[in-house]
Amino acid sequence: MTKYVAFLRAVNVGKRTVKMEDLRQQLDAAGFKNVKTYIQSGNVMFESGSTNAAALSDKIGKLLLKNYGFEVPTIIRSVAQLEAVVKQTPFPGIVPDKSRQIYVSFLSGPVGPHAAQVIASLQSAAETLHMTAGEVYTMIKKDLEIKPLDVVAQLEKKLGIPCTTRNWATVNKVIW
Structure with a gap:
């Protein structure tokens, strides 16, 4: 399993409200593992057996569109990539x-x-x-x-x- 972070763009701004608790439950139901969120600005940590970040981003984007009615650009980085960003x-x-x-x-x-x-x-x-x-x-x-x-x-x-x-x-x- 690979650890990832999904950065959701422009959630909880204006009428684009996404409750992180609800989002965690939806992602869990969609097969993502160990789903966690950090603050309300759309930072989602999870694990997946997939190594295709683009497919994971697409899956999350479709789930958000279906459940909230608006598109949310989702950018995913593995934890290893984020560690490199910091270094x-x-x-x-x-x-x-x-x-x-x-x-x-x-x-x-x-x-x-x-x-x-x-x-x-x-x-x-x-x-x-x-x-x-x-x-x-x-x-x-x-x-x-x-x-x-x-x-x-x-x-x-x-x-x-x-x-x-x-x-x-x-x-x-x-x-x-």
Whole structure:
């Protein structure tokens, strides 16, 4: 069995309400094992005998559409992949606090050849971005007089693929 984390995009925002207790029960009934959730923002940990993350994402997405009536982009990483995300941070030794925050945006698939240009265009004195094959790390410096541009909100649109973002604390907490 492989341990996974499913990151659900934009749940419990506005009218897109998904109760985590109900979701755990539904996923359990659908054959997922040891289903757990972390906070209400759509972080689901589970085990599966499948090694096909795309198929698992599709299965969860269809279950959410059927049971809640709206599509929920679902991005899945194995716990081993998340451990690598933490180890390869481009911001080693930086502990997020009130003056600096670190976010990881999980990309749903490969990005086009324009991605490096997009990332470069979003850099500023207040926001530092670093892209890997499947994630974009963002450090936001809040202690400057410059207001951050909230590039995290712009990533999906500018890269042209679905993504979902979690803060550094959440990324570390969902590794089980």
